[in-house]
Amino acid sequence: MFFNAEDAMRLAVYNVENLFDRARVMNLEDWAAGKPVLDRFSELNALLGKAAYDQADKSRMGILMTELGLGKQDQGPFVLLRRNRSGLLTRPRTGPLTITADGRADWVGSLELRDEPVNHEAVLNTARVIHDVGADVLAVVEAESRPALAEFNRIMMPAVGGTPYRHVMVIDGNDPRGIDVGLMTGWDHRIGRMRSHVDDRDDGDRLIFSRDCPLFEVSTPGGQIITVLVNHLKSKGYGKPAESDAWRQLQAARVADIYRELVAAGQTHVAVVGDLNDTPDSAALQPLLVATDLRDIATLPGHEDGGYPGTYDASAAGNKIDYILLSPALQARTRASGVFRKGMWPGARAKRWPAYSTIRKPMEAASDHAALWVDLDL
Template identity: 60%
Template sequence: MRLAVYNVENLFDRARAMNLDKWADGKAVLDKFAKLNALLGKVAYSGADRMRIAGLLVELGLEKSDSSEFVILRQNRGKLLRRPRTGGVEIVADGRADWAGSLELRDEPISEQAMQNTARVMIDVGADVLGVVEAENRPALWEFNTGLIATLGGAPYRHAMLIDGNDDRGIDVGLLTGEQFPIGNLRSHVDDRLPDGKPVFSRDCAEFEVTAPSGATLLVMLNHFKSKGFGSQQASNAKRRAQAARVAEIYQERRAQGYELIAVMGDLNDTPDSEPLQPLIEGTTLKDIFLHAVFDDGGRPGTFGPCGAGNKIDYILLSPALFGKVTAGGVFRKGVWPGSRPAKWEAYPEVSRPNEAASDHAAVWVDIEF
């Protein structure tokens, strides 16, 4: 059985702010979006809250309209604000109960060439069980599978499953499996909470039970941890550590319940030696596939961007019983922009410039003999 994980950075559509040429510009929009959403979710708005909400609405281009280049404000019932003729924004709601609606990011299509290259990666990796990170939703995952993969000559996966997560940008985690690897029981942890009442997981720690042809049950725990790109470093590190600790706890619970073949996979957004990941890396019996004797990293230790040691953020962590059944493994980088002068690795001919890359992430795969 070939097991793989791949952060596709969305299949069809991606938040427009995340597609800006300058990452700092997109980050600024997403930061403001997150801060405004948090303020809008408050039960009661203080005077300071109203001022900050109004300021952020203006900064996001919503001074004159409920729609801007990057975001949309939906006021379905009640009123959040009014717009005086003299300009500016005045918040008229006293709290979240006074209006029904939402703040949404505008999406835009991913380039056709990038979509095709994403499908090529999936086809060429040839996984029987493929964890997909940053998929928009299950219909999109299924359509990409039966449409684009099939159009390029690949064999579509028989099973596709995705549980909607906590992120409002449409970057969820899902699983594709072949005919001989049906998906059974599912568990979601979107509602796991921190002591302050906030969700533990930025997306989810989704659990999928997969049955192999031999009858063995593989438990896949698919994750996408908090990125380093938004909020303070201290807050981001604390969030990832809490996520790592909760995954470690779930892993220990499953082991105690008798599960022996467990794979914890996904984009953990930090390096193996980082403090936030230690509850998972050092605090459990899970083993990183990169450390297996048969694993081939292609001469580079990372999985993201230039693939240096500081960019090792995508993982397949295996329980001891599963680690002992590994026969091969590697990193597939042909869909990642290789740079130029000179190119860092062999990429598809269709990846002739950065925006044609399938993703900034490489796929990680491992062969397991059941």
């Protein structure tokens, strides 16, 4: 872990893109091939969740199920329909399936994405990134669950010569795909008070966070309290762009409100971290990046980005979607910050950045995301 002052702390955030298992459709090398599946999955899930189904709903459900490979059975190539009790549909020997339920209360079950194991070398490379970044406090994005993150910490960190973190916490969020956010801390940085915002709703009673915005209070060896808000805002990956932009802006505004509430309560050492799924100039992120006094570490003196402004994929400016945002008190305590890309695929021909020798093809990359870190002298 990082120590070169009496009460110094390295804070980092890393989108690990799942540790052991990942939705099969999200493991495809060609994102364009998976997007239509996720679009249909999202639409069908929304329809299945309605209290009452009209004839148009039933017709559309049948079409979507057939397109997802559920026309003849409950398991398609990417999607699984769990029916713990029948009543949702019938599949006649001839003709298309028929939705027989009149609403969500008429059947028991769920629609799920099918998982498959993540490439083993990719899992090892993920552990290498975490070991080499050496954070005292690490926010993790896209962890399957607390048991999965704890198992990864216990087994994979020693496998690459690292020390397991002492504290591992993930609070289940709203995403049915099992991509939650959590926090790992070293022996001298204890997780204290935690608060989930998983049930926060807008004026129309819709859930605000597609995952969660958990609050973690971390105590340092010197007795300081750092409050960390971990985020994974709505993706641009599927759904209508205007709707996802609006939802992401709603989420950013709620995070900003939570931050202001903390400041009003006297908490000055606050960090907002995570995959915000949008660029600094986007309208969606303005409630956080412009309407508060939080500042992105990328804008602070001494930040090292390796010549690439982005944090995802090719790391161009349009790929800047991961953030560590600091309150004024933490901005004043910043000593250095940077982007760690050795676990990312560097490109087939022109190697954009130094990568681990164990990354020989894209599937072996630890993640499409870089890890971000900041050193704080507290």
